[in-house]
Amino acid sequence: MSVPIFPIPMWEQSLTLFGVITTGTIVICAGALAYFRRVRMDRPPVGTFNARDVVILLIFIGILPFVYGWLPDTLVTCLLAVTFASALYIGYRPLLGSVGIWLGIGLLFGFNIWSSHHLMGTIPGWQLWYTEQSIMVGLSAIAVCNLYLQGGMKLRHVAWLSLGLAGYDVLFASYYPLTGELIARYITHPLTPVVGMRFGEVDYAVGLGDLLVYSLFFVAAYKAYGARAAKIAAAVIVVMGGFATAFIPFLFNFSNANLDILIPAQSLFGPVAFLTYLWMKRHYGRERTMAEYLASQDDTAAAPRVEQAPAPQPASI
Amino acid sequence: MFETGVRQFRLALGMTQGRRLDPGNVVRLVDDVLATLAEFGEPGKDAGELIDGPMADPTARLEVANRSLRRTARRLAAQSPFYARRFTSANANPAKIDVAGLRAIPVTVKADLMERPGDFRCTDVPAYLATRTTGTTGRPAEVWLSRYEMELWPALGALASVLRGELGPGDVMQVNLSSRGAVAMHLSATSCRLAGAGCRPLGIVPPEAALDSLAQGGATILLTVPSYLAELVAAARRAGMGADDFRLRRLVVGGEVLSASLARAATRTFGVPHVDDPYSMTEVVPVSGRTCSQAHQHHDLNLGLTELVDLDTGEPAAPGALGTLVITPYFPYRDCTPVFRYDTRDVARCLPDGPLRCELAGIPATSQILGKADQLLRLPGGEVVTPRQLIEAIESLPAEPWPARYRATICDGTGRDGRIRLTLPTSAIAGYGEAEAGRHFAAAGLDVDLEIVGNDQAASLRRTRSDMHETTFASQHALVGA
Numbered sequence: 142m143s144v145p146i147f148p149i150p151m152w153e154q155s156l157t158l159f160g161v162i163t164t165g166t167i168v169i170c171a172g173a174l175a176y177f178r179r180v181r182m183d184r185p186p187v188g189t190f191n192a193r194d195v196v197i198l199l200i201f202i203g204i205l206p207f208v209y210g211w212l213p214d215t216l217v218t219c220l221l222a223v224t225f226a227s228a229l230y231i232g233y234r235p236l237l238g239s240v241g242i243w244l245g246i247g248l249l250f251g252f253n254i255w256s257s258h259h260l261m262g263t264i265p266g267w268q269l270w271y272t273e274q275s276i277m278v279g280l281s282a283i284a285v286c287n288l289y290l291q292g293g294m295k296l297r298h299v300a301w302l303s304l305g306l307a308g309y310d311v312l313f314a315s316y317y318p319l320t321g322e323l324i325a326r327y328i329t330h331p332l333t334p335v336v337g338m339r340f341g342e343v344d345y346a347v348g349l350g351d352l353l354v355y356s357l358f359f360v361a362a363y364k365a366y367g368a369r370a371a372k373i374a375a376a377v378i379v380v381m382g383g384f385a386t387a388f389i390p391f392l393f394n395f396s397n398a399n400l401d402i403l404i405p406a407q408s409l410f411g412p413v414a415f416l417t418y419l420w421m422k423r424h425y426g427r428e429r430t431m432a433e434y435l436a437s438q439d440d441t442a443a444a445p446r447v448e449q450a451p452a453p454q455p456a457s458i
Numbered sequence: 459m460f461e462t463g464v465r466q467f468r469l470a471l472g473m474t475q476g477r478r479l480d481p482g483n484v485v486r487l488v489d490d491v492l493a494t495l496a497e498f499g500e501p502g503k504d505a506g507e508l509i510d511g512p513m514a515d516p517t518a519r520l521e522v523a524n525r526s527l528r529r530t531a532r533r534l535a536a537q538s539p540f541y542a543r544r545f546t547s548a549n550a551n552p553a554k555i556d557v558a559g560l561r562a563i564p565v566t567v568k569a570d571l572m573e574r575p576g577d578f579r580c581t582d583v584p585a586y587l588a589t590r591t592t593g594t595t596g597r598p599a600e601v602w603l604s605r606y607e608m609e610l611w612p613a614l615g616a617l618a619s620v621l622r623g624e625l626g627p628g629d630v631m632q633v634n635l636s637s638r639g640a641v642a643m644h645l646s647a648t649s650c651r652l653a654g655a656g657c658r659p660l661g662i663v664p665p666e667a668a669l670d671s672l673a674q675g676g677a678t679i680l681l682t683v684p685s686y687l688a689e690l691v692a693a694a695r696r697a698g699m700g701a702d703d704f705r706l707r708r709l710v711v712g713g714e715v716l717s718a719s720l721a722r723a724a725t726r727t728f729g730v731p732h733v734d735d736p737y738s739m740t741e742v743v744p745v746s747g748r749t750c751s752q753a754h755q756h757h758d759l760n761l762g763l764t765e766l767v768d769l770d771t772g773e774p775a776a777p778g779a780l781g782t783l784v785i786t787p788y789f790p791y792r793d794c795t796p797v798f799r800y801d802t803r804d805v806a807r808c809l810p811d812g813p814l815r816c817e818l819a820g821i822p823a824t825s826q827i828l829g830k831a832d833q834l835l836r837l838p839g840g841e842v843v844t845p846r847q848l849i850e851a852i853e854s855l856p857a858e859p860w861p862a863r864y865r866a867t868i869c870d871g872t873g874r875d876g877r878i879r880l881t882l883p884t885s886a887i888a889g890y891g892e893a894e895a896g897r898h899f900a901a902a903g904l905d906v907d908l909e910i911v912g913n914d915q916a917a918s919l920r921r922t923r924s925d926m927h928e929t930t931f932a933s934q935h936a937l938v939g940a
Contacts, residue, residue, distance in 0.1 A: 186505035188462035189497040432499030
């Protein structure tokens with residue numbers, strides 16, 4: 142006879158996970174939208190996000206797990222440090238200045254690395270680690286979301302990216318469980334790319350990639366069609382990204398032997414996000430460009446704009 | 459966006475290493491700019507540096523110039539029979555040429571190009587298209603161009619124009635240049651195509667036909683020469699047309715001196731804020747210059763080297779002195795019939811020492827072009843009168859005699875030696891009187907003896923590019939089908 146392997150009922154875990162995902166998603170989506178409305182990132186003189194960039198992103202995302210799986214943990218941590226530092230620097234230098242941003246990155250990284258080695262023995266220790274971890278990951282997601290969207294990424298691109306990631310998730314979470322193995326191997330290391338919390342004996346977390354796609358979909362819908370579309374996008378995120386993702390284990394009671402449950406969230410969210418985009422396109426018409434969005438903002442002129450220092454010298458022609 | 463970065467990197471690498479650029483890469487960059495404009499409405503910050511290069515630092519500027527000169531000279535020594543001989547006779551090592559030592563190499567003059575055109579052709583590239591100079595100063599010179607040049611130049615031109623907002627989707631450019639100017643026509647049409655704009659190459663047709671086309675055809679950009687612009691302004695006034703009849707947003711002229719009075723009249727008539735007066739010349743294409751709001755001529759640093767050489771000494775012109783523009787287009791921008799230290803005989807004045815305060819202050823400048831060196835009047839006291847001085851004074855007469863038709867010589871053996879004898883048609887001083895006209899010229903600093911001739915002699919006094927009229931069936935009065 143099988144022995145229950147979970148300390149609390151599955152429905153309670155699903156509910157807690159739903160709470161964690163929803164909280165993380167709401168905070169990051171709201172943060173990304175606030176940033177999008179108030180801060181103008183510097184952009185290169187020429188270039189806008191296009192369909193080929195989506196393909197390049199998907200290829201990059203497809204290759205990355207193999208690279209992470211192949212590299213020793215120390216090098217993975219270094220890669221993650223470079224990734225997070227870049228995202229935080231690009232995103233928050235306009236707000237904090239050069240000294241402030243490096244100080245902030247140093248504090249976030251320093252505490253994260255220290256806590257990864259010294260706070261893991263107790264539940265409050267885990268919770269403190271998760272809190273700090275979530276702040277860093279959330280800030281990075283907000284920055285990258287705005288980097289893409291303010292660089293010209295459209296809802297169309299986000300929808301295709303979501304659809305591509307749905308296939309990716311099915312492949313790498315279900316048939317070729319590389320993602321699960323990576324998480325199981327790396328979860329206690331510094332700079333783990335998840336937002337989460339530990340309650341009792343169980344970790345509840347959502348990955349940076351998922352949060353990034355949710356925030357992209359939400360803010361891109363707002364940019365493309367306005368607040369009403371953003372609300373529809375938010376509903377899709379909460380239902381498919383939060384509720385369905387959290388309650389799939391409860392509904393189907395699937396698990397693996399390591400007590401870790403990896404739910405391929407994008408495989409649930411991606412197709413619905415894509416269909417939602419198609420509906421919006423049919424219903425609302427052409428997406429607004431960034432220029433049209435800015436022109437539509439009555440308070441654009443009044444909003445404080447933070448200018449970034451000049452980018453590196455481009456090529457002359 | 460990733461691809462755009464790669465394209466920019468490829469372009470920068472090609473320029474730095476001095477290899478032939480891929481015109482297709484530049485064309486795709488133009489598409490990227492158009493996509494950027496469609497999404498954001500404007501390019502990102504630092505777009506100016508993308509076009510003009512990070513050339514504000516004089517040391518970096520000199521380094522780029524030295525490297526580009528050596529690269530160009532090395533190729534010419536190997537591929538151009540004329541310059542192989544020239545470098546040898548000047549005892550110049552192409553690999554060691556620099557800006558400071560450039561004066562050791564004699565300038566190339568138009569006569570060289572006309573006498574031995576074949577010797578200028580590089581042997582490593584097939585010729586594709588021949589173009590001739592207008593010949594307003596005498597015999598025309600023939601310049602052969604390669605297919606690479608004819609693909610690269612419009613791509614670079616479109617890239618710069620689109621980034622600066624000078625040309626873009628929705629624009630229609632009407633080109634009233636001589637239809638024989640195959641290269642100018644080709645460059646205009648191709649640049650428009652790449653920028654998503656329309657192009658209407660009309661030629662020097664009767665001004666009324668051009669006006670109809672401007673007004674009814676919805677042209678937003680007019681490219682022409684100052685003398686034809688003068689004819690258009692006059693024709694528009696005759697027809698009672700004004701700014702409301704046109705959709706023009708830019709007026710671009712070149713090839714002749716544009717006077718301030720004509721520019722003012724054109725802006726009022728066509729409803730544009732100002733007239734752009736860039737500098738270019740067939741022999742040194744694609745090197746060009748731009749005028750700023752303070753009437754400086756700013757010379758392109760990326761595609762070639764422009765020297766201002768004293769007319770008498772051949773040394774660099776001192777501040778305040780007149781000089782002739784000597785231009786060296788760099789490889790890989792000039793390919794088939796390149797020239798090295800080409801003396802354009804276009805005269806400009808060296809600006810006083812000190813930093814510039816205009817919007818193009820980062821780019822070195824001279825005064826506006828003042829005319830051709832061969833048309834300067836040297837007065838006995840050493841004073842030099844330039845064609846621009848004369849044209850400005852004539853075209854600001856109350857009769858507005860555009861384009862200025864005049865002949866100016868130094869009085870000799872008439873008892874009034876050393877004064878300027880200025881011959882004008884009657885229409886130039888209509889309603890003004892000779893005495894009043896004399897005072898007008900004196901106020902402009904010109905002490906002239908006026909000679910007034912009949913209007914029928916006007917065209918023979920001074921040839922302009924607008925004299926190369928092209929007829930149309932509509933302009934013929936008696937065409938009978940046979």
